[in-house]
Ligand code: HEM
């Protein structure tokens with residue numbers, strides 16, 4: 001048999017490579033909201049980027065986020081195998097080899113940072129590097145398996161994207177971009193603990209010290225309520241600082257009051273499985289909350305500009 005025939009046969013006999021599995025390693029659904037908040041940072045920052053450069057900056061954030069998610073899945077393949085929600089992921093299910101996932105994550109990390117540096121500036125590239133390192137080392141490797149405050153501190157990783165987008169345009173960090181960071185930072189605990197409340201059996205089985213497992217549902221609900229209350233004034237900061245007007249301010253107020261409403265409903269619900277419904281609804285609402293809040297920022301700016309003639 002010729003070499004060519006052997007190679008072709010090897011190809012035929014190889015298990016089908018599922019592109020979908022490699023895409024899944026990048027956590028595309030989480031990435032969509034991460035990218036959206038980064039894009040809004042680009043859109044509302046003072047200054048102008050050529051649309052092609054802006055697209056490259058947003059692509060760099062997307063790839064950086066995917067890379068960090070990919071390394072996270074590589075590191076957590078043992079935990080993921082133990083949890084119903086994650087057991088069928090490409091690594092625990094054995095459809096992708098661990099070394100391939102790690103290789104993809106590391107390569108994409110390097111590529112995303114280089115892309116950001118070449119297309120925009122070193123401040124944005126530095127912030128992207130910090131976000132990736134934070135998610136991989138501070139959250140995934142260090143805190144997640146050690147303390148129920150894991151997502152409070154580690155959650156900072158997901159708060160970087162608007163700041164990165166802003167820096168891609170201005171080359172700088174500003175009070176507004178810090179406020180947007182603070183907003184996502186405070187949003188993350190109620191976002192995640194809502195899910196952790198109805199997935200606490202998973203986390204208990206895997207031995208991950210999430211707050212509902214360690215401190216119980218009552219204490220978790222109390223802390224969620226506190227975070228949603230603190231979130232309200234922080235969500236209003238862009239308006240109070242004059243970066244956007246009261247259209248955003250009104251949206252932020254209504255959404256933040258609804259988020260508090262969800263937290264109150266969750267707090268009043270029973271601490272057993274019958275309380276899962278309100279927690280699920282609050283988790284879903286957390287995604288709408290962040291998406292709508294960030295959508296309101298550029299819309300407000302656009303409307304203000306149109307009204308100003
Ligand atoms: C450390 C901080 C965070 C933790 C621990 C966390 C945790 C989670 C978990 C476990 C899920 C999976 C839900 C499921 O599979 O049913 C999820 C879903 C999601 N998260 Fe977060 N999250 C964090 C931060 C963020 C940030 C910063 C964003 C975006 C700005 C985000 C956006 C999303 C989205 C869009 C989903 C829905 C994905 C889907 O529909 O499958 N998360 N989050």
Ligand SMILES: CC(C)=CCC/C(C)=C/CC/C(C)=C/COP(=O)(O)OP(=O)(O)O
Nearest residue numbers: 030034064065068069072131132135157158
């Ligand atoms: C630009 C950049 C690098 C951004 C990083 C954004 C990012 C990926 C933030 C964290 C969001 C997230 C999916 C947490 C999941 O936690 P988990 O890993 O505990 O969830 P899992 O149990 O579903 O794996």
